Amino acid sequence: MGTKEYDRLPKTPPFRRVVAVIGSGAGFSGTPGVSPGSLAAIADATLDASLDGLQRAKSDDGLAYALFLLTQITQAARQEDFLAALHGLGLPSPKVNVAAPLSDVATADYDIHDLVASFTTAVDRQLRRDQSRTDIGEMAQQAAAESLVALCSPRSETLFGSSLETVKDALYSLSTKKGFATLTQDFFARLTRRYLLYHLSRELSNHVGSDRRFKSIDEHNAFIRQLDDHCRVCSHMVRRFAGEWYSKHNWEGGITPRKAQGFAAHAIDKMQFALKQKGADDGG
Amino acid sequence: MADNAHLLLCNGATLARAARSWSNAHTQELRTGDGGNVRIEIPLLAKSLSANVPDVFADLAEIAAFVYSADQAIARSGTVTFDYGDRWIRRLRFEIAVRCPDFWNQPEVSECLIEALGFMTEDAYEFRFTKNQTPIAFERFLGFGESNPEGIEKVMLFSGGIDSLAGAVEEILHNGKKVALVSHWPVSHLGSRQDKLASTVASRVSNLDRRPLHYKVLANKIGEIDHEHTQRSRSFLFSSIASVVARIFGIDGIDFFENGVVSVNLPLCEQEKNGRASRTTHPQTIHRLEELLSHVAGRRFSVKNHFLPYTKQDVVEKLATFGHADLLSESISCTHTRGFTLEQPHCGLCSQCLSRKFATAGANLDAHDPDSKYRADVFIGERPRTVDRTLAERFVGAAREIEMMTDRREFQQLFANELGRVTPYLPGANKDIVGMLFELHHRHSVQVGAVIEDKMKRNISSYRQGFLARTSTLWFAFELAKGGAASDNGEPQVGGHRDGDIREQVGLLNEMQRCILQALLEKDVTDPEIDELPSQRMVAEWAGYPYDTSIKNELTALVKMQLLGNGKQHGRRGGYYLKGRGVQAAKLLCEATRAGFKTFSGR
Numbered sequence: 001m002g003t004k005e006y007d008r009l010p011k012t013p014p015f016r017r018v019v020a021v022i023g024s025g026a027g028f029s030g031t032p033g034v035s036p037g038s039l040a041a042i043a044d045a046t047l048d049a050s051l052d053g054l055q056r057a058k059s060d061d062g063l064a065y066a067l068f069l070l071t072q073i074t075q076a077a078r079q080e081d082f083l084a085a086l087h088g089l090g091l092p093s094p095k096v097n098v099a100a101p102l103s104d105v106a107t108a109d110y111d112i113h114d115l116v117a118s119f120t121t122a123v124d125r126q127l128r129r130d131q132s133r134t135d136i137g138e139m140a141q142q143a144a145a146e147s148l149v150a151l152c153s154p155r156s157e158t159l160f161g162s163s164l165e166t167v168k169d170a171l172y173s174l175s176t177k178k179g180f181a182t183l184t185q186d187f188f189a190r191l192t193r194r195y196l197l198y199h200l201s202r203e204l205s206n207h208v209g210s211d212r213r214f215k216s217i218d219e220h221n222a223f224i225r226q227l228d229d230h231c232r233v234c235s236h237m238v239r240r241f242a243g244e245w246y247s248k249h250n251w252e253g254g255i256t257p258r259k260a261q262g263f264a265a266h267a268i269d270k271m272q273f274a275l276k277q278k279g280a281d282d283g284g
Numbered sequence: 285m286a287d288n289a290h291l292l293l294c295n296g297a298t299l300a301r302a303a304r305s306w307s308n309a310h311t312q313e314l315r316t317g318d319g320g321n322v323r324i325e326i327p328l329l330a331k332s333l334s335a336n337v338p339d340v341f342a343d344l345a346e347i348a349a350f351v352y353s354a355d356q357a358i359a360r361s362g363t364v365t366f367d368y369g370d371r372w373i374r375r376l377r378f379e380i381a382v383r384c385p386d387f388w389n390q391p392e393v394s395e396c397l398i399e400a401l402g403f404m405t406e407d408a409y410e411f412r413f414t415k416n417q418t419p420i421a422f423e424r425f426l427g428f429g430e431s432n433p434e435g436i437e438k439v440m441l442f443s444g445g446i447d448s449l450a451g452a453v454e455e456i457l458h459n460g461k462k463v464a465l466v467s468h469w470p471v472s473h474l475g476s477r478q479d480k481l482a483s484t485v486a487s488r489v490s491n492l493d494r495r496p497l498h499y500k501v502l503a504n505k506i507g508e509i510d511h512e513h514t515q516r517s518r519s520f521l522f523s524s525i526a527s528v529v530a531r532i533f534g535i536d537g538i539d540f541f542e543n544g545v546v547s548v549n550l551p552l553c554e555q556e557k558n559g560r561a562s563r564t565t566h567p568q569t570i571h572r573l574e575e576l577l578s579h580v581a582g583r584r585f586s587v588k589n590h591f592l593p594y595t596k597q598d599v600v601e602k603l604a605t606f607g608h609a610d611l612l613s614e615s616i617s618c619t620h621t622r623g624f625t626l627e628q629p630h631c632g633l634c635s636q637c638l639s640r641k642f643a644t645a646g647a648n649l650d651a652h653d654p655d656s657k658y659r660a661d662v663f664i665g666e667r668p669r670t671v672d673r674t675l676a677e678r679f680v681g682a683a684r685e686i687e688m689m690t691d692r693r694e695f696q697q698l699f700a701n702e703l704g705r706v707t708p709y710l711p712g713a714n715k716d717i718v719g720m721l722f723e724l725h726h727r728h729s730v731q732v733g734a735v736i737e738d739k740m741k742r743n744i745s746s747y748r749q750g751f752l753a754r755t756s757t758l759w760f761a762f763e764l765a766k767g768g769a770a771s772d773n774g775e776p777q778v779g780g781h782r783d784g785d786i787r788e789q790v791g792l793l794n795e796m797q798r799c800i801l802q803a804l805l806e807k808d809v810t811d812p813e814i815d816e817l818p819s820q821r822m823v824a825e826w827a828g829y830p831y832d833t834s835i836k837n838e839l840t841a842l843v844k845m846q847l848l849g850n851g852k853q854h855g856r857r858g859g860y861y862l863k864g865r866g867v868q869a870a871k872l873l874c875e876a877t878r879a880g881f882k883t884f885s886g887r
Contacts, residue, residue: 002546003619004635005514005560006553008670010365026755027670053368094714111715113696113707120704128399131408135369135557145700153693162715197554199366205677206670208760210846217681217760 009202014049018203021045023213025206036213037282039226044279046196047272053136053195058268062127062137063191064261066144069122070187071246071255073115074180077171082164090125091118110164112152115171116145139198143190151186181243184267189235192271193228234274238267289375290358294350297379297414306377312357314350314505317420324349325502326525327427329532334423336532339383340580342422347380347388348517348524351401353505354378355517369558374407381416388413393579400572403705405516406559433497439464439530440539441522442498444478445617446640447591450603451541452485452496458606462494464533466526468518469500474616477629481614488608501525519564520573523587527577530585537586538577540565543599544592545728546639548721550702552678565589571709592710593720595728596643604649612644612652623659632660633672638679638757646735663739664746666753676757680736687729692722736761789845790869796838798873799827801847801862805870810862817851817859842866 009015011028020030021037037045047054057063069089076085083093094114123141127133155170156162174183204220207213214220245263249255289309291299295316299306316322324345360372382388388397389412398409438455442448442465455461465482469475482498489495503521526538542565549561563569567589574587591599603609617640620631630637641662644653655661667673689695696703696718703721707714739758746752747762793801803826804810809818820839824831839860842848847866851859862870 002542002549002564002635002639003514003562004549004552004556004675006555006671006674026673050366053366056368092708094708109713109715111713113700113703113714113718116700117704117707117714120701121708124403124705128402128408131375133369133373133406133408133558135372138369138557139554142701145704146697149693149697149700153697194554198557201553201555201678202670202674205674205681205760208677209754215846217677217684220677221681221685 007202009199012049014045015199018042018045018049018200019206022200022203022207025203025212026209027203027206039223039230040275040279040282042200043196043227043230043275046199047275047279050195050199053199054268054272056134057136057195058265059261060134060136060140060264061130061132061257061261062123062134063140063264064257065126066123066137066140067187067264068255068257068260069119070144070147070183071180071250071260073119074171074175074183075250077168077175082168086115086118090122091115092121094118109161110167111162112149112156112167112170115152115167116148119148120145135198136195139194140191143187143194146190147183147186151183177243177247180246181239184242184246185232185235185239188238188267188271189228189232192231192235192275193224196227196231197224230278231271231275234271234278237270237274241270242267286370286375288371288373290354290377292350292354292376292378292380294378294380295346295382295416295419297381297412299379300412303377303410303412309375309377310358312354314353316346316349317424321506322349322353323502323504323506324425324525325427326425326499326529327502328429328497328499329426329529330429331423331426333532334421334426336534337422337528338531339419340387341528341531342419343382343384343388344524344580345422345425345528346382347378347397348521349503350378350380351517352503352515352521355405355407355512355515357505357511359511360514372406372560373558375410376407377410377412379412379414381419382413383416383419385413385415393576396572396576396579400569400576401517401520403566403572404520404559404563404569407516429499433464433533435462435493436464436497436533436535437461438539439466439526439533439535439537440541441465441526442467442478442482444474444481444615445636446596446603446612446615446643447542447546447599448540449481449485449611449615450599450606451539451590452482453603453606453608453611454541455539456485456494456496457488457608460494463496464529465496465498466522466529466538467498467500468522468525469502474619475500477614477616481611484611484614499529514562516559516562516564519569523573523577527580527585531581536581536583537588540570540587540589541591541599542589543594543596544721544724545595547589547592548702548706548725550682550699550725552682553674567592567706567709593724595724595731596639597646597728597731600643600647600649604647609649609652612649613654613657625659628657628659630658632658632662632665633667633669633675635675635679637662638676642679642732642735645739646731661756663758664743664752664756667755667757673755677760680732680757680761683729683732685729686725687733689722689726692719695722695725786865786868787872789847790872793869794838796827796829796835797842799829800835800838800842801866801870802873802877803827804848804860804862805867805874809860810867812849812851812861814861817857817861819859823860 009019016031017034019027020034021042023036072089073086076082076089079085087093127137151174152167152170155173156166158166173179208217208220214223249259291306291309291311292314293311294314314322316324354376358374360374387393394411397411401409438461440451440455440463442452444467452465456463467478482496486495523538530538547565549563551561570587570589574585577585577587616629617636618630618634620634637658644650667676686695703718707717710717740762743752743758752759800823807826820836821831823839824835829835843850846863847869848860849863851857
């Protein structure tokens with residue numbers, strides 16, 4: 001019990017280039033004439049090798065639904081009955097899945113993780129119902145949950161702990177034009193990091209060792225953190241138009257999953273452009 | 285119909301008119317009983333006991349066997365090329381003729397079944413049940429065992445691995461319970477080991493009446509068991525059959541024993557998506573099985589995992605505390621059959637072997653889990669395949685990452701989605717559960733770190749002499765020593781320390797770099813703890829060079845080469861010192877100078 005299924009990179013020319021840009025390793029060799037490059041160059045080469053994935057991400061239902069739900073739960077924070085508004089969106093109340101009756105929901109003990117657990121349950125249900133689960137949808141779901149914790153947790157935790165009210169206030173701050181821009185930037189930065197590592201994690205371990213790119217496991221872990229920083233820098237372009245889009249569409253009949261999908265496709269193009277530009281700037 | 289869609293027509297059922305789109309899907313017919321291609325056997329349960337099996341439970345056993353058989357027979361292809369889950373995630377429609385179709389077609393029941401299986405396997409399921417006019421009598425699945433086993437108090441699932449062994453020891457030998465052990469018997473060699481282990485546990489119960497009973501279940505698609513090895517639906521089969529056994533003995537519950545780290549099975553790296561990490565005893569799986577089995581039983585039917593709060597090392601220590609550590613050598617954690625021998629039942633490469641060996645080594649019980657039982661040494665053996673290297677490197681790397689976390693917030697953020705799949709299904713406030721899970725995983729990480737340090741100390745010579753495989757777990761771990769693991773002189777050891785390597789490296793140094801090393805050796809600056817480490821300016825002076833950009837660059841280069849250390853790495857003001865490797869390099873240079881060589885050739 002407790003098994004894991006891993007794979008190696010395909011031996012196609014674009015992925016051979018990825019291997020070469022990472023540097024010499026214990027896996028298969030890279031492309032002749034291509035030497036190890038910067039982190040930006042690695043990200044760029046990975047994007048080039050996975051263009052099909054990027055195209056698919058633009059029309060992925062799971063990604064669109066996770067983003068749509070982010071737009072809706074921020075709006076729910078503007079409703080008087082926050083829990084009821086979340087419930088209306090398909091987010092179960094805390095602990096509704098276990099035997100405890102709804103009245104046992106202790107709103108005084110409400111925590112950001114209660115919101116995240118409800119969010120995760122809602123996305124899982126929707127994707128199972130629609131039979132639309134993909135790896136890209138899973139990455140988006142993970143990125144969205146991570147963003148909610150990262151942005152709401154510091155604001156919702158007071159000296160006296162957190163409560164339904166403090167979580168609602170934290171989420172409310174993300175329902176403004178500026179707040180949603182912050183949330184969207186954070187989401188796409190994390191999604192991009194996960195997307196790049198989804199591919200790279202099939203190879204990076206081959207490059208750990210004293211004579212390799214990562215001299216230690218710590219350096220490999222540090223690379224993952226640096227990749228997050230890199231994606232964050234590149235996601236500034238998304239921030240610029242996210243707030244505008246959010247407030248415009250909230251006024252014009254509200255945001256739908258379809259509109260969220262259109263926005264996601266545009267944001268992915270922007271991210272792709274920014275990553276390529278950064279890769280070129282860094283000599284990739 | 286998509287390429288990953290499969291239609292399973294079971295026990296003579298036909299495709300519903302409303303689901304005609306499935307007529308183009310890959311279709312297989314499955315059937316139990318005489319001439320059928322799906323086997324269910326519980327040979328040690330007496331035929332006379334079948335009277336205790338209600339029709340819905342008999343249906344459950346058949347449904348579980350069909351699902352498991354399909355899971356085995358339909359490959360999750362497309363794992364090497366990136367298809368983002370297209371072929372990993374299968375679409376399965378089952379049309380099954382059963383005894384109680386009205387029960388199974390109830391939306392709340394079929395939804396429970398779909399949710400449970402969907403979560404366990406990440407496949408997409410559809411079910412339709414029709415009436416089986418000529419069902420097979422359930423007694424046909426039974427054998428000739430004891431017809432009246434009295435006094436059974438618990439039914440527990442027994443895989444023959446460390447966790448279920450420790451559970452059996454706790455319940456049978458420590459708590460004195462009379463237990464029915466239920467095992468799934470996937471391959472014959474594993475079955476015989478399960479038998480032997482169960483018999484050994486039984487032999488330690490002095491009161492014959494209190495000895496455990498061991499029931500093995502055979503269920504699979506005849507002749508086609510190797511198409512798909514992942515078998516994510518195995519715990520559905522396992523628990524379904526165990527619930528039938530429990531029902532026979534009038535017990536409303538079954539018990540799992542699996543440590544929390546393996547149960548939650550957090551991803552070690554980003555390629556683990558959508559069930560690439562198994563969820564056999566995940567808290568949500570346990571909850572969903574309990575929900576489904578309660579529907580089937582018509583009353584609350586409990587499914588519990590008693591070892592959720594423990595790491596595997598905790599479980600091993602528990603076994604030792606009970607005084608039965610010697611049983612470890614009889615247990616088998618590895619399910620890889622290729623190359624299996626009775627002498628070496630463990631492959632040494634898979635996640636189960638990693639987890640097992642780190643646990644037994646951490647508990648200082650290596651003697652009961654000797655390296656000789658592993659076909660590849662978990663710590664120092666070659667890992668020729670990328671997937672095996674990744675697993676070992678990330679097993680240590682993820683533990684390292686979690687060990688460095690100072691509180692639950694970082695953990696909660698990184699694994700937000702995964703924790704969101706756990707907390708709703710455990711009692712208590714979500715934030716308390718997150719806290720418990722953080723402590724559990726942090727403890728596991730510290731345990732992994734301690735084992736690594738210990739193994740490094742034991743293998744330092746082979747590392748230095750260049751005998752350590754460069755694709756081994758310990759090779760990756762030695763590189764981790766940069767952060768502070770000990771060598772024999774207490775200094776972090778980084779990089780290859782083979783004499784030949786150093787000679788080669790020294791041969792590549794420029795004149796200024798050599799002078800710096802020799803100057804620092806002459807001044808005996810080899811300890812980062814000395815009061816005043818020399819500044820750049822001082823090193824320049826000692827080496828006889830002007831203090832300018834060149835010498836700054838050379839100092840930086842020597843630090844990168846791991847020949848020099850900088851006090852800043854130890855949280856001090858700064859200044860340089862010779863690291864162990866630098867001392868060796870400087871000594872080689874001094875020897876060469878004494879011998880009158882003008883240049884160091886590296887020979």
